[in-house]
Amino acid sequence: MTQKIHTYTASGDILSTTAGTFWDEVSKIIDTLSSSEVLRLDLRASTMVDSVGLNAVVKIIRAVSDLGSKVQILIASDYLKKLCAFTRLDEKAEIIGP
C-alpha cells in the first residue's frame, strides 16, 4: 500500500532567522499527520542549515516519530549531504539526494 506523503517545501536556508517560521509551518502539517503517513521535508532550495535550523529539524523528526510516522528529507546540496552524515541526521531520517 502506498504511504500518503505530506510535503513541506522550504524556500531557502534553514537558519536561526528562519527556523522559527520553518518549525511553525511544519508543525501545522505534523498536526494533521497520522501514524502510517510520511512527512517529506523538501530542502532542495536550501544550501545551509545552521545549529538552530538543525535543532528545528531534530524537533520535527522527534515529533513525527512520536506519532509513529517517518520523515524523508530531500536535499540537493553536497554540503547538506555532508552535514546530514556528520550530524548523524541520516540515522534518524531518510535522506534523499543529491
Added chain:
Amino acid sequence: MGLAKFIAKLPWLGAKKTTALLFDEAQVRSQLREATATLESVFGNLSENIIEIDSRTESLKNHCHTLLELAGGHNNGTTIILEAAQALEDPMQYIEESLDKRRDLKNLMSVCEKITNTLLHRQNEMIEKLKPLKFMLVFYKIEAANLTAEHQSTFITVSDEFLRLHTMVDKTFRENIEKLTDAKSRISRAVDNFVQEHNNHTRQVKRHRNIISDTISSLNRQLSENSLQNTDLHYATEHFQSALEKLVIALQTEDIFRQRCQHIEDSLDNKPNHLSNLAWALLNSRKIDAAAREMREASKQVDESLKAILTQANELNDISVSMKQFKHMTASADGMIQILLDSFDGMYGIFKHSEKLSSDAQEAVSPVKSLVSGLSVIVNRVSINIQFIALNAQVKSIQVGEGSGLEVLAARTAEISTELKELGDETEKDIEKMQLTVEKIAQLIDEDRKSSANLAGNLGEHDNSNTQNLHNLRNDTFNTLNHISETLNFVKNFLEKDRDKLDEFPLVASSLEGIAQSILEVSGISKLDATELALLEEEIVDELIEAEKTSHTSLNAHKETSLEVFDRNADDSEIVNTTGDVELF
C-alpha cells in the same frame, strides 16, 4: 680477445672508427633541452601548486585539530557544556522545589474542596432548618385571623417577613448550592490536573536530570578516552601531510634529471680518446636511455604521490564527516549539544505549562473567593432577619397576651433562629477558613506564576546566553567541517589537473628513447650480434660507472636537501620521517 683486435677484424666497423661521430650531436642536445624544458614547465606548475597546497595543509591541520576539539567538547566546548548544564541545574532545582510548593497548593486546594463540601452541606442544613417556616407561616395566618384588626395587621406583617425571608432563602440558597457544586467540581478538576501534572513534571525533571548527568559523564569519558592524538582524524591528517611531503621529494627529481641531461650534454664535447666512435655512440645512447628511464620513473613517482595525496584527501574527508570514534559528538543530532538544547526546551516547556496550570488553578479558585464572601453576607442577613422576626413575634405575642397560639409560634421561631444562628456561626467559621485558604492559594499561585514566567523568560531561546553559546559551538563545528571540505576540494581539483599534465612525460621519455635508438641504428650498433655488443659494452663499462657515480653524487646531494626540507616539515608536524629511503633512481 681485446676490443681493438675485434674491431680490426670488422672491416665496416673498423672503417667507422676513423670517421666522424656516428650521431647528430646537435639533435641530441636539442632533444635533451626540450625534455628538460618540459619537465621544468610541468614541475614548475606542480611546485607552485605545492606551495599553495602546503600553506593550505597547515590550515587544514589546524582545522582538523579544531574539529576534533569542537566535536569532542574539548577546551572551550567543555566550559560551554558545563556552564549550560549548570544553568539547567537552577531551573530544575526550582521545579523540584516548586513541586513541593505545588504539593502544598494541592493540599490547600483539597482543603478548599472539603470546605466547599461542608458549606454545601451547611446550606442544605439551613434549608432544612428553614423548612418549618413554610408551615408556621400558615399557622401565623390562622392564629392572626382570631385577633383584632390592629393585632392582625401586626402579625400579617410578621408573616410577610416570614414569606420574604423564605423566598430569599429559597432563591439565594439554591443559587449558592449550584455555585458551590460548580466550584467544587472546578476545584476537583484543578486538583486532579495538579496531581497528574505534578507527576508528569516530576518524571520529566527526573528524566532531564538523568540525561544531563549522563551527558556530563559522557563528556568526561570522551575527554579522557579520546585523546586528540589517538583519533582517526589525527592520523588521517598526518597521512595526508606525509603524502604531500613524498610529493615534495618526488618533485626534486627535476633537478636530478636536469643535471643528468646537462652531464650528457657536457660530455658530448669531451669524447675520451681511448674510446672508439662506436663505443662513444653506445655510451651516449645508454646515457640517454637512462635519462628516459629516470623521466618515466620520476613521472611514475609523482603520479603515485599525487594518487596517494588524493586517496589521503578522500580518506581525510570521509573521516572528518564520519567521526566514528566520537559516540557523543557534540554536533550530532543526538549529541551533547542537542541533549542540552532539548533539556532547555523541556524546562522551558515545563515552566510554560506551570504558568498555564497556575492560571487554571487561579481560574478555578477565583469564583469560590467571590462566592464565599457573597455567601457570608447572605447567611448573615438570613440569621439577622430570622432573629429579628423571632424577636418581633415574641414582642407581638406578649402584647396580644397569654393564651394565644402566637406565643408558641414565636417560641418555635426563636428556636429556629437560634439553630440557624449556630449554623450561621459555623458557616462563618468555615467561610473564614475558606477565605484564608483561598487567599493562601492565590498567593502561592501568584508567586509560582511570577517565578515560572521569570525562569521561562530566562530559558527562552532568544534570551538564553547558554543556548546561544551551544548554538555558536555547533555552528563553529559546522564551519570548521566546511573549511576542511573546501580545502580538500581545492587540493583535489588542483592535483587532478596536475595529474593530467603528467601525460607529457611519457612523450618526452619516448622521444629520448627514440634518440637513443636512433644512435644505435645510425651507428650500426643495432646490427651487431650479441658477442660483438658485449665486447662494445665492455669498452664503455668504466664510463658508465663514472656517469652513474656522478648522478648518484647529485642524487645524494638532493636526498640530503629533501631530507632537510622534510625535517623542517616534520618538526612542525611532529611526524617521524619515513621517506628517507625513497629510491628516486
